[in-house]
Amino acid sequence: MQFFEILERGQNFMEDKKIIIFxxxxxxxxxxxxxxxxxxxxxxxxxxxxxxxxxxxxxxxFIFIMAIGxxxxxxxxxxxxxxxxxxxxxxxxxGEFVIPVLGGHSSQTNxxxxxxxxxxxxxxxxxxxxxxxxxxxxxxWIKRTGLIIKNPExxxxxxxxxxxxxFLNVYKEKSVKFLLFNQAKEVNRPELADIIITNKKIGKPxxxxxxxxxxxxxxxxxxxxxxxxxxKNTIFEVLDSANFEKLAIKGIATLxxxxxxxxxxxxxxNQGFILMGLSKKELEKVKAESFSKSAYQKIGVESVCEQSAxxxxxxxxxxxxxxxxxxxIAIAEENYSIPGKLYIIGTGPGNIEYLTLKALNALRxxxxxxxxxxxxxxxxxxxLGKEVISSSMTQEVKRAKQAIESALRGKITALIxxxxxxIYGMAGLVLELLAYNKLSLEIEIxxxxxxxxxxxxxxxxPLINDFAVISLSDRLTPWEIIENRLKFLAQADVPxxxxxxxxxxxxxxxxxxxxxxxxxxxxxxxxAIIISAMRDSQKIIFSTLKDFxxxxxxxxxxxxxxxxxxxxxxxxxxxxRGYQKKYEDEFKISYSxx
Numbered sequence: 303m304q305f306f307e308i309l310e311r312g313q314n315f316m317e318d319k320k321i322i323i324f325x326x327x328x329x330x331x332x333x334x335x336x337x338x339x340x341x342x343x344x345x346x347x348x349x350x351x352x353x354x355x356x357x358x359x360x361x362x363x364f365i366f367i368m369a370i371g372x373x374x375x376x377x378x379x380x381x382x383x384x385x386x387x388x389x390x391x392x393x394x395x396x397g398e399f400v401i402p403v404l405g406g407h408s409s410q411t412n413x414x415x416x417x418x419x420x421x422x423x424x425x426x427x428x429x430x431x432x433x434x435x436x437x438x439x440x441x442x443w444i445k446r447t448g449l450i451i452k453n454p455e456x457x458x459x460x461x462x463x464x465x466x467x468x469f470l471n472v473y474k475e476k477s478v479k480f481l482l483f484n485q486a487k488e489v490n491r492p493e494l495a496d497i498i499i500t501n502k503k504i505g506k507p508x509x510x511x512x513x514x515x516x517x518x519x520x521x522x523x524x525x526x527x528x529x530x531x532x533x534k535n536t537i538f539e540v541l542d543s544a545n546f547e548k549l550a551i552k553g554i555a556t557l558x559x560x561x562x563x564x565x566x567x568x569x570x571x572n573q574g575f576i577l578m579g580l581s582k583k584e585l586e587k588v589k590a591e592s593f594s595k596s597a598y599q600k601i602g603v604e605s606v607c608e609q610s611a612x613x614x615x616x617x618x619x620x621x622x623x624x625x626x627x628x629x630x631i632a633i634a635e636e637n638y639s640i641p642g643k644l645y646i647i648g649t650g651p652g653n654i655e656y657l658t659l660k661a662l663n664a665l666r667x668x669x670x671x672x673x674x675x676x677x678x679x680x681x682x683x684x685x686l687g688k689e690v691i692s693s694s695m696t697q698e699v700k701r702a703k704q705a706i707e708s709a710l711r712g713k714i715t716a717l718i719x720x721x722x723x724x725i726y727g728m729a730g731l732v733l734e735l736l737a738y739n740k741l742s743l744e745i746e747i748x749x750x751x752x753x754x755x756x757x758x759x760x761x762x763x764p765l766i767n768d769f770a771v772i773s774l775s776d777r778l779t780p781w782e783i784i785e786n787r788l789k790f791l792a793q794a795d796v797p798x799x800x801x802x803x804x805x806x807x808x809x810x811x812x813x814x815x816x817x818x819x820x821x822x823x824x825x826x827x828x829x830a831i832i833i834s835a836m837r838d839s840q841k842i843i844f845s846t847l848k849d850f851x852x853x854x855x856x857x858x859x860x861x862x863x864x865x866x867x868x869x870x871x872x873x874x875x876x877x878x879r880g881y882q883k884k885y886e887d888e889f890k891i892s893y894s895x896x
Contacts, residue, residue, distance in 0.1 A: 472488055530572075592632075757799075
């Protein structure tokens with residue numbers, strides 16, 4: 303198989319944007335300088351109207367750090383329309399508020415303003431109607447799905463209707479395999495729809511938004527001698543007679559040796575079509591509905607045009623072979639899907655303050671949120687307008703499958719994992735399921751603050767050198783294996799972090815673990831017990847290996863057992879790394895409060 307012309311690939315929208323930051327005051331300049339790590343291609347200037355006029359185009363985003371009135375007066379005469387204008391964001395002089403003024407959706411300044419606000423610990427003031435109502439930006443959804451707007455002049459009217467009633471009726475062809483946005487109500491007849499997703503010439507362009515799917519493959523067989531206009535006129539004539547949109551053509555497929563024919567290559571290049579050249583072996587893998595005696599005698603295939611269309615589309619014929627002078631044409635329709643994405647997000651110990659900016663942005667971008675209901679409660683304020691799928695404890699496989707299936711259907715999906723998703727979290731299960739089912743999916747694993755990090759910080763520095771982590775839950779790992787590991791860890795003289803020490807049904811494992819460790823470590827070994835770390839009900843207990851009891855311990859508890867060097871000092875649990883021994887001469891601090 304050979305590809306001769308390939309449509310432009312998707313890329314990071316912000317990568318090609320030039321960021322220009324203007325300031326007026328000294329404090330504004332400081333804020334501008336602080337934003338430099340956020341962006342590539344960034345320049346900072348004192349307010350300069352000449353630079354505004356010279357860079358007023360869709361490839362620029364202006365950030366003004368000053369009063370919004372000044373900005374409006376400076377840019378008013380340059381404003382044209384959302385297709386040509388740059389993005390404009392205003393930040394007040396104190397860095398408290400970040401306001402997208404132009405290009406909220408078209409230049410994605412709403413998203414950028416939120417990113418800046420998170421970075422500055424400021425408030426993003428988003429004023430677009432859809433955002434204020436928790437509705438998705440319809441134009442961004444269309445862009446992500448790769449659909450082509452046939453009648454863009456009707457878009458404002460449809461968006462106004464969406465903002466007013468908070469849903470839209472949508473009709474889509476059976477070949478469209480991705481899920482619609484959450485507020486879409488699918489209808490089974492085009493005349494009932496506000497939006498029609500199709501490859502056909504249907505709908506009322508003055509009242510319905512027509513979105514074209516690019517999923518038609520044109521299979522051709524031909525004799526050389528044809529001109530570029532011959533391909534164009536005949537192919538478009540067949541499309542018109544079958545009531546298909548020209549915009550729906552994805553590519554042209556033919557025999558590999560014919561795909562080098564220059565007029566055909568020029569036709570595909572000028573129209574923006576993929577040109578696919580196929581070998582005889584590839585064509586033989588699909589069965590045509592028509593039979594050409596001459597094609598079979600010369601090439602050994604049943605019908606070049608039908609088999610080319612079928613092979614390229616992996617779908618079904620919608621127009622059987624049409625015969626013209628020196629040219630045969632068939633059309634096949636492929637299933638139209640869009641790649642989803644699955645974020646596996648570590649949300650930390652349960653306090654939103656410990657949620658990373660990366661995790662926050664991924665949650666905002668996601669259309670579907672899947673998670674354990676207790677973890678979702680900590681974050682529910684972030685889920686406005688999103689589909690939320692919650693489930694109970696021990697339903698990890700169900701959650702992982704729901705998240706995978708949602709992403710496979712084209713949704714941007716977030717799977718919530720408490721703590722860090724790679725430490726007793728959901729990341730491993732998702733990757734196992736994908737491997738087992740031989741599935742491929744775009745995955746991004748976003749780390750979070752694990753209980754071992756959170757608990758260690760609360761009690762001091764017990765894990766400053768080598769340490770080990772073990773879970774006492776035998777739901778997935780047999781107790782005999784856990785017991786054997788405990789023996790080796792106890793002998794290794796490293797601090798031990800214990801996860802899942804005790805549950806309502808599993809009441810004896812912790813006392814057994816304590817007995818095992820006491821066989822190898824002294825009774826006065828320091829122990830820290832942390833219950834509900836970083837949450838309102840947080841409790842910390844310092845004890846020793848011999849004396850600690852399990853009365854208050856539950857599944858929300860993490861236990862840290864020190865090693866032979868660990869000690870308590872000033873209400874901290876400390877495990878030395880060896881600095882004092884190596885740098886004893888430098889260890890004394892001469893300053894005294896006395």
